[in-house]
Structures are given as C-alpha cells and as structure tokens.
Amino acid sequence: MIKKYKIFTVSLISLVMILAGCSVDPDYRYTEGYDFNNIKSYSLFPRESKFSSIQQLSDFQRNRIELTIEEEMERLHLTYKDYEAADVVVSYFIVERSLTELKAYNKGVGACLGCSNNQQKELNKDIKTSMLIIDVLDNDNKRSVYRSFVDMKLGEKNTSDENNEIIKEAVKNLLINFPLTSNSKTNKN
16 A cells, blocks of 8 residues: 555656646747737637648647647637638647758748748747747738747656646646737637
8 A cells, every 4th residue: 555655656746847847937929919809719720731731740649739729718718610710720839859840830820921031030039849839820811920839848758648738738838828818708709
C-alpha cells in the first residue's frame, strides 16, 4: 500500500512540474481597431483544407488541440459554425525543428501576406522552436486579427496523458487574452 502511495505521489509531482514548465505567460498581439465584440461564431479549418497540409500532425494531436480550442471558445460563449458561415476561423501551428515552416504557415493563414523578409522577421522575432501558435482569422479576408504563442515542451518520454495536459494548458493560456471580454458573458446566440 505504501509503495502504491509513493508511486502515485511521484507521478502527481511529476505532472505538476511538467504543467508548471508550460505555464509561461503567452505573448499575444491583436489588430487594433478590429471590432472583436462583433464576433459571435467561430470555426476551425476543415481537415481536408490546404491548412492541414501546411503542417503534418497526427489526427490525435489535431484532436487534442481542436477539442481544447472548442472548449475555450465555448467558455467565451462563441458558437461553432461551418467554416464558410463563421465570423472567425481559429488556426494553430506547432513550431517544431525550424522556423522555415512558420513562413509557409504565416502565408497560409494570411498573417503576413506580401511581407518583406524584414517584416517576416519582425512578425516571428519572439517565436522559437517548441512553441504553439494560435491565430484567429477574420473569415471575410482570412487575415489574422489575433495571434498568441507560448512555449510548449512536449516530452518524448512523457505519457500521452502528460502531453495532453501540456497541450490543454498551452491552448488555454493562448486564448486567455483573447479580447472578447466585454461580450463574453452576453454572447449566447
């Protein structure tokens, strides 16, 4: 009995330490002048869209991220709608081994269309490997109006549950500063 208690305690402490390592404050940027209070609905890119081919993630990884995005959007009282009908589209990107893929993602989500190399560097200056990025795109012009990013160190030796908790915590941290606070309690259509 004591051995089981020790194993449980060590596991619990390990999980807390992993989550604490993920609790770094996220950086975020948003388009000033954009009327976030008009946002009533959101969508995610369909799995068969070009967005899914920008970064090869397993369905399991996508499901983890998307489920947590859906939970956070529900917390903000936003309604899920089909891709074409939603006010905004939420996208995400895990920066893995290099920042080269990030340029393709930025172009794909409209974060920096027509940017010079210097503008691209400025957009990416605080982003490094092992980060999760979430963009919220205006669905009319597919341009990013909100971007947040945070360190997310998934461990190869972690259990699936431990990595799942790291992802969930990162997504929650990324959307906590989404500038929708004035209507988050009343937006229930």
